[in-house]
Amino acid sequence: MFVIVGLGNPGKKYENTRHNVGFMAIDALAEKYGISINEKKHKALCGTGVIEGIKVLLVKPQTYMNLSGESVGDVMNFYKLDPEEEMMVIYDDISLAPGNIRIRRKGSAGGHNGIKSLIAHTGTQGFMRIKIGVGEKPSGWDLADYVLGHFSEDDKVKLKEIMPDVISAAALMAQGDVAKAMNDFNAKKQE
Numbered sequence: 001m002f003v004i005v006g007l008g009n010p011g012k013k014y015e016n017t018r019h020n021v022g023f024m025a026i027d028a029l030a031e032k033y034g035i036s037i038n039e040k041k042h043k044a045l046c047g048t049g050v051i052e053g054i055k056v057l058l059v060k061p062q063t064y065m066n067l068s069g070e071s072v073g074d075v076m077n078f079y080k081l082d083p084e085e086e087m088m089v090i091y092d093d094i095s096l097a098p099g100n101i102r103i104r105r106k107g108s109a110g111g112h113n114g115i116k117s118l119i120a121h122t123g124t125q126g127f128m129r130i131k132i133g134v135g136e137k138p139s140g141w142d143l144a145d146y147v148l149g150h151f152s153e154d155d156k157v158k159l160k161e162i163m164p165d166v167i168s169a170a171a172l173m174a175q176g177d178v179a180k181a182m183n184d185f186n187a188k189k190q191e
Contacts, residue, residue: 001048001055001056001057001079001081001086002051002054002055002056002057002086002087002088002174003056003057003059003072003075003076003079003081003086003087003088004026004029004051004056004057004058004059004087004088004090004170004174005022005026005059005060005061005068005072005075005087005088005089005090005118006022006023006024006025006026006027006058006059006060006089006090006091007019007022007023007061007065007068007089007090007091007092007114007115008020008021008022008023008024008060008061008065009064009065009148010060010062010064014148016150016151017147017148017149017150017151018092018094018134018135018146018147018148018149018150018151019065019092019134019147019148020092021090021091021092021132021134021159022060022089022090022091022092022114022132023060024159024163025090025130025132025163025166025167025170026058026059026060026090028163028166028167029051029058029167029170030047030049030058032167033049033050033051034049035047035048035049035056035058036049037058037060040062042059042071042074042075042078043061043062043063043070043071043074044059044060044061044062044063044071044072044075045059045060045062046058046059046060046075051170051171051174052171052174052175053175054174054175056174057075057079059071059072059075065113065114065117066113066114066116066117067117068114068117068118069114069116069117069118069119069120069121069122070117070121072087072089072118072121072122073118073121073122076122083122083123083124083126083127084106084124084126084127087122087127087128088127088128088129088130088170088173088174089115089118089127089128089129089130090129090130090132090166090170091112091114091115091129091130091131091132092112092131092132092134092147093110093112093131093132093133093134094134094135094136094137094143094146094147095110095133095136096131096132096133096134096135097133097135098133098134098135098151098154098155098158098159098162099133099155099158099159099161099162100133100162101130101131101132101133101162101165101166101169101185101186102130102131102133102186103128103129103130103131103169103173103178103181103182103185103186104128104129104131104182105126105128105178105182106125106126106127106128106129107125107129108125109125115129128173128178130166130169130170130173132159132162132166133162134147134151134155135155165185168181168184168185169181169184169185172184
């Protein structure tokens, strides 16, 4: 089984905020592949299904972003899976412009508290990831206010346009073809 985690915050208050693009990506994957995300377990909303012949578990941690690792660590331990080979995480990145995604085989937390928590609870930073650009915070803004804010109408359009690429990249990565996903989707789309 392959675990695909989307990071975000639970509750209506946080729906469609920049910090919740991971949840949005999981919802898009679920819709495309007919997977119901209705199981409550491991401090998460989960759904089991098949993506391009690979059995997957889609996971939306309900612990709030900064504690995401509690949920994900529990999932990986319960199923006895290797986070470096059998897990991918989808989340927001302020260093990428909206409409851009970046795929990585592994990496540091880069200041992202959700990723810091995952590293702490899985014991590795060697997990695959898809970063979705949400743009840099405007000068003078508090970072938390920015990532918990809503997308502009222009950025909503860019996000909608990039989501099919996120879905395709996730499918390739689940099948073990991270190199192809990187080659196909790491090119800059727009600034």
